[in-house]
Amino acid sequence: MMGVKLCFLLFVLVVDCYCQEPTVETKIGTIQGIQSNKTFRNNVYTTNAYLGIPYSKPPVGDMRFKRPLPYGNLTSPFNATNYGSPCPQMQYPVFGMHSTNEDCLFLNVFVPTATSDREERHAVMIWVHGGGLISGSGQLTPGEILAAYGNVIVVTINYRLGVFGFLNIGDERAQGNMGLWDQREAMLWVIENIASFGGDVDRITIFGESAGAVSVNVHSLYPPNKGLFHQVISQSGSARSNFGSSSPQTALARYLGCDISTSDAIFECLKKVSPEDYVNLQQQFAMDSIKFGEITFIETIDGDLIKRFPLDTIRDAFRNRSPEVEFMQSLAYINGLNGNEGLSNLIMMANGPLNDVRINKTTMDNSLIPMMLPFVFPGHEVPHHVLKNIALEYTNWTNPDDATEMFVKYAGDVAYNVESAELRNLHAKGDASRTWVYSFDAVIDQHMLPTPDWATKANHADDLAPIFGYQMDYKEAFNISNYQPPAWELDLSERMMTFWTNFAKYGNPSGNDTVRWPEFELDSMKHLVLDKTDSIEARQYAREVSFWREVVPGLLEANADCGKEPKHGTASSAINVFTYSRYCSILFFTFLLFSII
Structure with a gap:
């Protein structure tokens, strides 16, 4: 009999913990959610979660490849107790959730039960997931702990992926970037409805990782977005130079x-x-x-949201102001990278255990360097002697035959580091800009991506778990079971959640705390290093930016000039040819010397 009573009591407790049904009255109808209790560091955090809310009409039938349209009124009361379907995608090793359902444009709202930090309402954070624009969903990063620990509202979203999100045939039938327009439609939904959940429409932060970071940077360069958000956090991604x-x-x-x-x-x-x-x-x-x-389908120039390659806009803005960059500089901005982003590229070199991968100098110079140059110079043929100069820059002179670690460094620079550093430098040039920069260096016990044992800094995507209080769906996304992060990782998670939500609430990641994260300024270039113990360093990737944006373009320009014939038809033409050739040799030598000092 005692056993029956105990079972009944446990049943009642479970019902009390997980089956309460908070409701909220909105413009579009009554939404019924679920009260969620999640544990972090032996503390229980309570949120009201509203899951699987459609924000756009289903993009099916004639709506396939079209820009999204507002969903309109919901059936009332709307049952928001389960996640909506992910968008069509295969099952990937990371971020993937197998789905073939095009009716997938849903968002999730996580509301803390604590009193808001300001009388007028909670700050709001809208998360844009990564996954290369071909995988991922809002449910893979549950927002309960981040919302409750930081006392902010967290919104996670789905958006169309692959061909369904990014087909561009050049006319109104499919203009491309539908997935980006989905993200914007979700932002519009938040503006219209988040006040009903207790959200402050004047304190909205958009943040994303990898392809999600690329996305939020694109949105920050689109002036019609003014008022949809006020702050941006870009994690491991920038405005890319080479879109589709x-x-x-x-x-x-x-x-x-x-x-x-x-x-x-x-x-x-x-x-x-x-x-x-x-x-x-x-x-x-x-x-x-x-x-x-x-x-594989990615962003393209659609003539509206993206009118030209964003990195071209950024580079031009160092000389000429533009409405796009002025809007971007008006937004408070956190820009960060993981310590060794290029480790993610090592996977493509593995035919067995990742620890056994070794890349020799010949393969590096003749194959891998040319293969990745389109990230930096799309559509340009790079001459052999310029390739040689790049190879010298990425040589490990203590062991030149083993190019493994230098390949990781090279891949990180061309795919992530240089473009991200260039964007944050431009942001900091604004008259009233407020910019913060970080490097997530922590080598966590369970990497998100396969990582060799010799890695001394964080791999791509390693920052996701601590940002979301280790509430990610490890089993579904990564096939990882029973992960117990060590105490130092939980300490790091607390610090990061505090920084991120301080930024959302106060426009400053340090908030009112004693730990200071200095603003990034062009004269000092200080940034925060997130690790077992945080520290302040300076001039992250300054040399790399100089090499890729000054030295290599200088070599290419010198090559173009040297390809021109000197004027003929005078008695001194032979001397002119000799002098011209000597000038070119000196010019190339100067750039070469500068690049290896």
Whole structure:
């Protein structure tokens, strides 16, 4: 009998903990959520979670490849106690959740039960997930602990991925960047409805990691977004130099057996192809990097949200002000990178255990350096002697034959570090800009991506777990069970959640705390290093920016000048040729010397 009573008591406790149903009255109807209790460091944190709320009409049928439209009124009361479907994607090793459901434009709202820090309402943080624009969903990073620990409202969102989110055929039938427009539609939903949840529309921060960081940077360069958000956190991503410029739809259509004789035939076929066929094709090509790359869709120039490559806008703005950059500089901004982003690129070199991967100097110089240069100089052929100069810059002179670690350094610089540093430098140039920079160096026990044992700094995506209080869906996303982070990681998580939510609440990550995170200024270039013990360092990637934005372009310009013939037809033409050649040699030597000092 005692056992029956105990079981009944446990049942009542479970019902009390997980089945209470908070409701909120909104413009679009009554929304019924669920009270959630999550444990972090032996403390129970309570939030009201409203899950799977549709913010856009389903992008199916004639709405496939179209920009999103507001969902409108909900059935009332709307049951918001379960996550909505992820957008179509294959099951990836990281961030992936297998789905073939195009009705996927949902968001989730996590509201702390504590009194807001200001009488007028809670600050709001909108999370844009990463995953290369081909995978991920809002539910992989549950917001309960971040919301409750930092006393802010956290919103996570889904957006269209792959061909469904980024097909661009150049006209109104599919103009590209639908996934980015989905993100903006979710922001508009927040502006219209978050006050009903106790949110402050004048304190909205957008933040994202990897492709999510690229996305929030794109939104920060779009002046019509003024008022939708006020602060930006960019984690491991920037405004890229080389967005999609090819036409992967032709390759995709061919692999799907479509008629590819005309662009109209391709579009009509892709409009009718089933999500299952597309996801199955992704799965089929998952281990073939060339074929997979041929069917990968990313951001493109759509003439509205993205009118030109964002990095071109950024580089021009160092000389000429533009409305895009003025808007970006008006936003408080945190820009950060993980200590060794390039470790994520080492996976493609592995045929076995990652610890056994070794890259020799010949492979590095002749294959890997040219392969990744389109990240920096899209559409440009780089001459051999310039490639040689780059190879010298990325040589480990204590052991020049082993290029493994230098490849990781090179991959991180060209894919992440230089562009991110350039963006934060430009932001800090604004007359009233407030900029903070960090490096997440901590080598956590359980990496998000495969990582060699010799890594001395954090890999790409390692910052996600501490940011969300170790509440990520490890089993679903990473096939990791029973992860127990050590105490120092939980300490780090507390500090990071405090910094991030302070920024959302006060516009300053240090808030009113005694630990100070100095603002980034161009004369001192101080940044915070997040590790077992935090510290302050300076001039992160200053040399790399100088090399890639001054030295290498100088070499390319010198090469172009040297390719021009001197004037002929005078008695001194032979001397002119000799002098000109000598001038070019001296010029190249000067750049070479500067780059290896």
